[in-house]
Structure formats: C-alpha cells, structure tokens
Amino acid sequence: MISIYDKKVKYTRILKRNKLKLTPKRIAIIDYFVKSGKYATPFDVWIYLKKNFKKIGLPTVYRNLEKFEKIGILTKVEGEENRFYYGICKIKKKKHHHHITCSFCHKLLDFDICNFEDLKEEIEKKTGFSIKEHYLIVKGICKDCQKGGEI
Amino acid sequence: MISIYDKKVKYTRILKRNKLKLTPKRIAIIDYFVKSGKYATPFDVWIYLKKNFKKIGLPTVYRNLEKFEKIGILTKVEGEENRFYYGICKIKKKKHHHHITCSFCHKLLDFDICNFEDLKEEIEKKTGFSIKEHYLIVKGICKDCQKGGEI
DNA sequence: TTATGTGCAAAAGGTTTGCACATGA
DNA sequence: TCATGTGCAAACCTTTTGCACATAA
Numbered sequence A, B: 001m002i003s004i005y006d007k008k009v010k011y012t013r014i015l016k017r018n019k020l021k022l023t024p025k026r027i028a029i030i031d032y033f034v035k036s037g038k039y040a041t042p043f044d045v046w047i048y049l050k051k052n053f054k055k056i057g058l059p060t061v062y063r064n065l066e067k068f069e070k071i072g073i074l075t076k077v078e079g080e081e082n083r084f085y086y087g088i089c090k091i092k093k094k095k096h097h098h099h100i101t102c103s104f105c106h107k108l109l110d111f112d113i114c115n116f117e118d119l120k121e122e123i124e125k126k127t128g129f130s131i132k133e134h135y136l137i138v139k140g141i142c143k144d145c146q147k148g149g150e151i
Numbered sequence C: 001t002t003a004t005g006t007g008c009a010a011a012a013g014g015t016t017t018g019c020a021c022a023t024g025a
Numbered sequence D: 001t002c003a004t005g006t007g008c009a010a011a012c013c014t015t016t017t018g019c020a021c022a023t024a025a
Helices: A004-017 A024-036 A042-050 A058-070 A116-127 B004-017 B024-036 B042-050 B058-070 B116-127
Strands: A074-078 A084-088 A098-102 A108-111 A130-141 B074-078 B084-088 B098-102 B108-111 B130-141
Touching: A004 A024, A024 A042, A024 A058, A024 A084, A042 A058, A042 A084, A058 A074, A058 A084, A074 A098, A074 A108, A108 B116, A116 A130, A116 B108, B004 B024, B024 B042, B024 B058, B024 B084, B042 B058, B042 B084, B058 B074, B058 B084, B074 B098, B074 B108, B084 B108, B116 B130
Parallel strands: A098 A130, B098 B130
Antiparallel strands: A074 A084, A098 A108, A130 B130, B074 B084, B098 B108
C-alpha cells in the first residue's frame, strides 16, 4: 500500500521532471485530488483552495489543471452540463483505458479492460462505418457508497 | 425506402402531436437535419437558416432544438470543445442505444447493438462499483467518405 | 538572476432569459 | 382570439487572455 505521503512525493517528482515549479498552490491542488480520489470542476478546486489561499484566482486553477493534464497527472473528463471535470488517473494517457465515476461521491477510477473488438466489427457491419475511436463512459455507485458509508 | 417528403410528413405529424406549432422556421430546421443526416451545432443551424430567414435569432434556434430533443425528433450529443451537437435520431430515447459519428462529414447514425453485459460484470468485479449507466461514443468514417465521395 | 507562476481585470464564446411584438391554430 | 413562437438586447456562466508583479530555482 502506497501512503499519501509517498503519493505526494511521486507527484512532486513528476512536476520537477516536467520543469514545473513546486509552488504551495500546486502542492495543494495535487493534495486535493490525491486525498479525495474524486473528480471535480476547476471551480470546485478553487473553492477548496480559497480556504488556505485567500487571494488565489480562478485562472490560476485553470492554468494548473491544464498543465497537470498535459503531463499526465490528471485526466480531463466531460461531465454533465457542458462542464469539464478533472481527476487523478493512474493509467498513462497513451494506454487505452476508460473511466468510471461514482454518482454519489464523485470518486473516479480508471480501468483498462475493454472488449470492444467484437462489438466494433458488428457495428461496422451494421453501419458501414470504419471505426477509429471509441469512448466508454460508465457511471455507478462505488464500494463505499454502496455500504452507505459515504454520501 | 422512405422519401424525404414522407419523412417531413412524419416529423410535422410529431410536431402536431406534441402541440408544437408548425412554423416555417421549424420546418426549415427539420428539413436541415432530415436532408443532411448530419449533426450540427445550434450555430451551424443558425447560419443555414439565415440564408432564408434574414432576421432569425440564435435563441430561436436554441429554443427549437431543445424542444425537438424533448419530443424525440433530435438527439443531443456532446462533441468536441465543450459544445453540444444535435442530429436526427430514429431510435426512441427510452430504448437503449448509442451513436456513431463520421469525423469527416459529420454524419450521425444510431445503433442498438451493445454487448455490455459481460464487460459490465468484469468492471464491477475489478472496481467494486455497481454500474448504473454507460454511454458509448464511437467515431469513424462513414461509407460515403471511405469511398472518397464526400468530404 | 531569470524563467515561470500568479492576481486582477477584462474578454471571449456558448447558452439562457425577459419582454414586447408577431403569428399559427 | 389567444396560446405559442420569435427578435432583440442583455444576462449568465465557464473558460481564456494580457499584463504587471511575485516567486521558486
């Protein structure tokens, strides 16, 4: 089991490797996602950060989330209402994978199982399309929320 | 084979059934989607309508697309860049189905094949989630564009 | 020291709303 | 006639940009 401390070390290393400076705000942002394991809008993150950084601006949050996504720390997922959400994602961007989110607590997990090949063939036959990409969006209730442990 | 004329009759009937008035603009909107079979943003539709209706406003388009989606004539699909697209969809909303879109010509088709059951079980086992919904977004190149007939 | 990060203000771009007038049934 | 549709202007909300100042390395 990797501790939260180790996780932080890991992510700060990734920042350094990508020549991003290690500022208190950036650490706090990573903290937020690592600790919660949930996905959130830039606005959500901003509200959280304002508790400790009175003067932080929303553009700062946007800019950092964007950078974190670029270097592979975060995933950008499309959510309801035409808004983007970010969440910690462990599977490398280049590797094919999908995400599952908890409708109650907004937990985000990634998984790489995806038996699309058979279905792909079937759809191609039926529609005449040549399929190039596919995304699977899965929503459900996570283990904790099923237990009623968290809402 | 159903003619475009028959299709128009069909859709105007649906309008009447849902107590929506049959205005020239609404007919033109349905026309646009029926003839092209493609998905488009409200803005795209607006640009098209302006050719025949000099004074038409963008809010009118938004309001009508929204209504058409509600009564099941159109489907709202999320596209790139945080924008919504609309397209004609033949499969009833309540019936489980997915959409496939052509990256070249923006054609939109629907299909109801979807062997999610096995995958669902596998994901549930691996993640501990209880899955409630899933959406599959498929992109490719349609028959016509493969032939190079249309771009 | 210096490239990078940040706050602030303002703009951008898609979407929605309120209201007075117009129009289909 | 009258409920519904529409044009216009303005608001809304998320996201982006420009710029001067601040800060990590």
